[in-house]
Amino acid sequence: MSKQSIRVDNLVKRFTKGEEVVSIVENASFKIDKGELVALIAPSGAGKTTLLMMIGCVEKPTSGVIYLGDEKVYDDKWLTKQTRKIRREKIGFIFQAHYLIPFLTVLENIILVPQTNGVSPEESERFAMELLEYFDIADKAHSMPSELSGGQNQRVAIARALANRPQIILADEPTAALDSQRSVSVVQMLKKIALEQDVAIVMVTHDEAMLPLCDRILKIEDKKIISSKIEGNTQETLV
Amino acid sequence: MINLAQKDISHSLGKFLVTAMGVGLLLGIVIVMIGIYRGMIVESEILINDINADLWIVQESTLGPFAEASRIHEDLKDSVRVIDGIKNAEALTFQNIQLPSPLKPTRVVAVGFDPHGTFNPINPERIVEGRDLQRSHYEIVISDNVGFSLGDSILLGRDNYRVVGITHGSVSSGGDPLVYISLKDAQELQFLYTNNRIRNDRDRGIKNNDAHMVNAIVARIHEGYSVDNIAKELRRFKHKSVFTQAQQHDILSKNLIEKSSKQIGMFAVILIIVSTIIISLIIYTMTLEKMKEIAIMKLIGIPNSMIIKMVVQETLLLGLLAFSFGAIFANLSYDKFPKKVVLEIPDSIALFVVILIASVLASFIGVKKVVSADPTTAIGG
Structure with missing residues (x-):
């Protein structure tokens, strides 16, 4: 079985602003393996979130190829109409803020996606409780998000991202709203999840203190992707 | 499967009930107005039915x-x-x-x-x-x-x-x-x-x-x-002018109460349209309030059908509750009106069907908003 979790070949994203064509990403190519925690860094407005959303089948690239696992999902066009199904089944999302559904309890927030995928209520609830115990918030299962602290809500959001047993987790600045101590704790948790669940995690971050905790850094520079390994300090420009 | 509409309504039950009561009062007035119309017909016929003549000979x-x-x-x-x-x-x-x-x-x-x-x-x-x-x-x-x-x-x-x-x-x-x-x-x-x-x-x-x-x-x-x-x-x-009992009925219904009944009918129709617009606006506002959550749901892969079901169910429930409040209001107050109010079950059923249809139409505006919601708006960057 291939270790490849994400593969991007010659990905281009341009959009028009009035009559001007603005280029965000030009011919980006990279590969992320299962179990890897990769930091995606770039100056503000350089297209980190756009890249993340293209990998997450939310934003349509202009051209290029995207593989999720061994399945080619984009080749100058979406190869399936059901991009939302791909997101639901293969990808977990974590955001800057927790973005939990406020009218659902903690447990319901976590089981929403698995149950939509057809997992039985018993199985989805059992796994959700396991996740909540893992994150040490099982006692909050029936609380509303408004009754939890920011840190607890962020842990629920991570549990939600894991609830559909995804192949990939896309985290958009998950530590932005947290203090440094809690940020380290969250990233360490993500690293552990990547290893234990064999999940590829792409994490957009501005916080350089988090970089040593990652396996690799993808940096968007002049619309190109530069990959840096943390150990050995080797730097290679993929394209 | 989680019922999103039920969860959303439970989360803001008070607000939902008060809103339904407000619309319900409006629908209650519609029910009473239909009752007044029925009352006018009944009242117009009491005297000639009691007299029960075959012929009316007049000037x-x-x-x-x-x-x-x-x-x-x-x-x-x-x-x-x-x-x-x-x-x-x-x-x-x-x-x-x-x-x-x-x-x-x-x-x-x-x-x-x-x-x-x-x-x-x-x-x-x-x-x-x-x-x-x-x-x-x-x-x-x-x-x-x-x-x-x-x-x-x-x-x-x-x-x-x-x-x-x-x-x-x-x-x-x-x-x-x-x-x-x-x-x-x-x-x-x-x-x-x-x-x-x-x-x-x-x-x-x-x-x-x-x-x-x-x-x-x-x-x-x-x-x-x-x-x-x-x-x-x-x-x-x-x-002399001579009218049969049936013609006298026609004179009463067409000449005497026709304009009044048309007036009441027009008011009732206007109130139903106003109720539909109000329900639409409420659903639109309720949907707007949830746009962030809808975008997140779309982003994490929840299908449109499930979100649309939530909006439609909420609209239908709002219509149903509003109608129930309206019917209760009408039944508690009909005998306090100076004019005779006759509440008939077929009229209530017809109004209920109209409100259900109006609610479905009203939900379209919310559904349109759901379909057009951009999942990328859920995140910054």
Whole structure:
């Protein structure tokens, strides 16, 4: 079985602003393996979130190829109409803020996606409780998000991202709203999840203190992707 | 599977219920207005149903005695009685009078009839106290909502009348309470002038003060005779307008209450449209308030169908609850309206269906918003 979790070949994203064509990403190519925690860094407005959303089948690239696992999902066009199904089944999302559904309890927030995928209520609830115990918030299962602290809500959001047993987790600045101590704790948790669940995690971050905790850094520079390994300090420009 | 609508409503139950109550009051008014319309139809028919005549003979070229003024001679009844096929005929008067009621001066319609004749416009089932008229003078049978009791004395014109009977539910086509007096008394009240007026008229050379006038002659026919043929004959030889019971019903419904009922119908339609717009706006606002959550749900892969189901279910429930509140409001308050309100189950069912359809239409605006929601708006960057 291939270790490849994400593969991007010659990905281009341009959009028009009035009559001007603005280029965000030009011919980006990279590969992320299962179990890897990769930091995606770039100056503000350089297209980190756009890249993340293209990998997450939310934003349509202009051209290029995207593989999720061994399945080619984009080749100058979406190869399936059901991009939302791909997101639901293969990808977990974590955001800057927790973005939990406020009218659902903690447990319901976590089981929403698995149950939509057809997992039985018993199985989805059992796994959700396991996740909540893992994150040490099982006692909050029936609380509303408004009754939890920011840190607890962020842990629920991570549990939600894991609830559909995804192949990939896309985290958009998950530590932005947290203090440094809690940020380290969250990233360490993500690293552990990547290893234990064999999940590829792409994490957009501005916080350089988090970089040593990652396996690799993808940096968007002049619309190109530069990959840096943390150990050995080797730097290679993929394209 | 989690029911998103149920969860969302439970989360803001108070707000949802108060909103439904607000719309419900509006729908309650619609139900009452339909009830007023029904009440008008029922009231318009009470008197002619109680009189139950086959023919109404009135002044030529008029739609009397309810839609237009009609004055004919009382003795016409005698010449009508001898026409082949006529079973019986009597003279009736109808006039508006203001009663010095103990509650407040009340406008009533006085029906004058011969207590010893063959037509009695007082439906015995409506008498709740006392008795029918038995004498030719100074007795009155009165509706219970006017405020008089049995034995009370009422001054009408020059004379005092004693209340001998109380009726319930007797109203004229215009909704005014009915009182019943003898034909002779009614003629004096309506056609006999005061002594001063008579003297004045004599000085002017006017001598024709005929009090033996009535407003209509009513007749029943023998079995086997055609009402239409006899009506045609009467029109031809007596030079009078003649209406059958069905035609009199038509005159009442088309001439007297048609405009009022159309007006009420228009108000009801406008209120239904307003209710639909309000439900649409509420659903639109409720959807707008949830746009962030909808974008997140779309981003994490929740299908549109599930989110649309939430919006549609919430709209339908809002419509259902609003209708229920409206029906409760209408049923608790209908007897407190001054006009008769008749609530009929088929009308409520029809309104319920209309509200369901309106709710579905109203949900489209929310559904459109859901479909157009961009999942990327859930995140920054």
